[in-house]
Amino acid sequence: YGTMTILVISTIVHYYTVPHLTLSNAIKQIPLQLDQAAETLGTSKWKTFWKVYLPMCFPALCDVSVYIFVNTMTTVSAAIFLYSPDTSLAAVAVLNMDDAGDTVAAVAMSILILTTSCVVKLIHWLFTRKIMARSQQWRESSH
16 A cells, blocks of 8 residues: 555556557557468567567557556546555645645646646657658558
């Protein structure tokens, strides 16, 4: 109770369905013949994972990581019951500031949360755009 570990586990369980469906759909788009070809050529499962599956699912993996980050920045539902003074969260701090009558500080903290989420999303967009241009050229040539 009150540890960062339990907060992380709670958040992962809370937001599990969207990342699971996103990554499942990304994996389903990969042809089964790639596994068969890799097996026929004697390639290990790990090498196939690193050279085929990870690059093909990279955009979905990046989207999932940003989804979890942005949602955890604003979550209060389970965290309000699990946090302790040692593991104070930004979203919970906003509630505590507002309850204490410090509305200006609560608004400032809310703006910091929003700004942080926007900066992370911008970094995600720039990073995935750069990586996609370099590693996903095969998608454009197949059309």
